[in-house]
Amino acid sequence: MIEYSKKTNLLERTEFTYPLQDVAEPNLFRNLFPYDEVPKIAFNHRHVPINMPEEIWITDTTFRDGQQSREPFKTDQIVRIYDYLHQLGGENGLIRQSEFFLYSKKDRDAVYKCLERGYSFPEVTSWIRASKQDFELVKSIGIQETGVLVSCSDYHIFYKLKMTRREAVDHYLGIIKSCIEIGIKPRCHLEDITRADFYGFVVPFVNELMKLMEETKMPVKIRACDTMGYGISFPGVVMPRSVQGIIYGLHHHAGVPSGLLEWHGHNDFYRAVQNASTAWLYGCSGVNATMFGIGERTGNTPIEAMVFEYAQLRGTLDGMDTRIITEIGEYFTKELGFNMPSRTPFVGKNFNVTRAGIHADGLLKNEEIYNIFDTEKFLNRPVVVAVTKTSGISGVAHWINAYYGLTGDKMLDKQHPLVLAVKSWVDQEYEEGREVAIAEEELTRIISEKSREMNISFVK
Template identity: 50%
Template sequence: MRTYVLQNVSQPNLLENIFPYSLPPLIKFEGKIQETIDGKTVEFDPNEVKTRDIHITDTTFRDGQQARPPYKKEHMVKLYEMMSRLGGPNGVIRQSEFFLYTKNDRETIDACRSLNLRFPEITGWIRANKGDFRLVKEMGLKETGMLTSSSDYHIFHKQNQTRQQAMDQYVEVVEAALEAGIRPRCHLEDITRADLPGFVFPFVQRLERLTENQPAHMKVKIRLCDTMGFGLSYPNAAEPRSIPKLIWRLRNECGISPDRLEWHGHNDFHKVHINGASAWIYGLNALNGTLFGFGERCGNPPLEGAIVEYIALKGSLSGINLSVITEMVQYYEKVIGTHLPTNYPFVGKDFNTTRAGIHAGGLRKFEQIYNIFDTTALLNRPPRVSITDKSGTDGIALWVNEFLGLKGDERLSITKVAKIQRWVMDQYEKEGRMSSITDEELEEQVKTNLQDYYEKHRRN
């Protein structure tokens, strides 16, 4: 057994090479990942992700809109503009797909294009129907996604087709796209429940032959749609649920390069984000997501989660403006009227709010103890404390100092806020209160008990 000896250091080791605080915690790898495929060991180098052109594609206005009341045109235009600022000039958010079927869909695309933003590029989404190319062409789009369901659940039980009929129909639509000069992006629905060697790989190989003489910008793209969230990121999980095996075979046996592979997940088993991030690691470039994870049933990979993951993997902001996420959530709440769960990571009202007094104490002494990264600088969201009977005098001091904007030596100690804490405790112990103390109530307490400070720091 190895013996570890206590190193009684004089200075704390805050592991800042992994937890820089000025960025989300960095994701570092120390070796290759091994996977068994057909009885042989294959290796994935996770560090490859640091140099590969990984990016995010958006489906907020397609899949994201299928799961909620429709957005108004002005909502989509504003969100599109914010998405462009969020992803930055390097196009970390590379593309966004739109419906084309209604007049409102098409007017929205026109309005978004009139903003003349380089990223995200607008692409379309159509059913596998040749006639629908008229819409794509009329809108002047260069790329469109098309539904090409790949499991027998869909082929036999939804489409009432044989595999051959399904494949022939899909190929016919892809050919129509190529003839129209539109890049096809095949959405292989339900791929994690499909017969991979019996349908998916023959179909993909046929698509590859179809575009082998096409220029790079016209080669078919493959979207791996984990429609029911069955995908698994674990090494050596069995097919068809294995994400690493699926990507490996598409790259190595079907010849699809990483820039033409995209992951589209669903959250039915709480795996949506990690499956998407793992797909990046295992060798594809595009992760498809939606703002705040809105999407069919349990939702899609949250775009803001993917953005933070991108920074953690790349080790830099790469032009991303994270604070736009906060603007977006405020826009959803104030203009669109959609409220997110308060504990939703990065955006929920309480994502960096602590309620426990012992945590508030830590936060007051050294913010980094209980804040995930510099949320003030990156997200424009300072850590907060919610006041209840559990938040303690430390919690009150933290709240009051934030409220009064006091910094450094100006900050009030717990003895200065003891009267407010007594009032809070009386609310619960004597009045039988069951709810949190509101900001408005606390402000009244500051006015009453810290009148001089209130006059000096808050009156104006």
């Protein structure tokens, strides 16, 4: 069938036939994934168009995938983090949903308490075993949507499920139909999509899901899961590793609306953020992520990263309150004992700290020279210069001004007597063999001593 597309103003073929290829042996794409070698990135130079949806958003899996990588959260901790997600998402609810386990009483108690908050966003959704009994549990709690695992690579179909592709499709469709019969919206997690036979299994299977949606009038969400982090965002990469190829194919060939498409990525090859942004660009409305990227193995796409990706792509935060990110980071480290790597973007202790003397001199003149943006405005984190043997006098001056909040006429320049006195003490420390940076406690002690000697009263 050929129809005129109002989107592209072109005649386009709208009907594509991709029958299920019920192969006798699994297709493991050994040319791309030789287990005894590093995976290969191959190109066929086929390109698909950018297709940014009208609306894009973030969904949360901190309490599901994130919780699988750490000691389980306590009920009150889940509720507190859920409150933070609500604040971070802002008035427009750009953190659209959050998914929860329902297996234990603790999990269910947390769900009840979060539902009692009455927030429109993030919507509370679940992730359960694919059984009618569990679907009934979802409905009894009052949740409207649940995730259902529908693994789609031959690695899973043949080796984990011990099924053929046809058996897997029939099994999955039966599960989804049971979910819909109960009145629950299914969110189909296409596990391991970046190692799946996209046109031989994924597209024909998702076509069946879209037919089921049309018949039942129940929305069926498709989550493309880059379970092993194999996704590649380079233009012209061969399937099934091409992120844009997957999203284009699900949207164009399988007929999934952008609003029902969601990307779920892992960071095994350092590509989680890049791949998630690419999914947005090529037609996927939802990006699934966790706070600080916590998740099994190398972790998931970090929510805070996608907040700033959204702002860069849209030119606005659309009401998201990025200052909450710093509060959440402090809660995770102080209350949950989370070991936040010091160089983690936006939240690590040293993410906007410089140690180089020449950089410190530039920051003292104008912080825009060496700071990514106004980190004090967006994250309540003023730019900081660590004091080391290479910081120089500019670094000492900048540290004092930043730590004590001295601005305008109150700022101390490089020739201020207090700055010179502190720099002299720092130099002496390193002349005596010190190697490590000067700790905050040491600096505040010395500054306090020197300021008393000089009768300077700004010190806290």
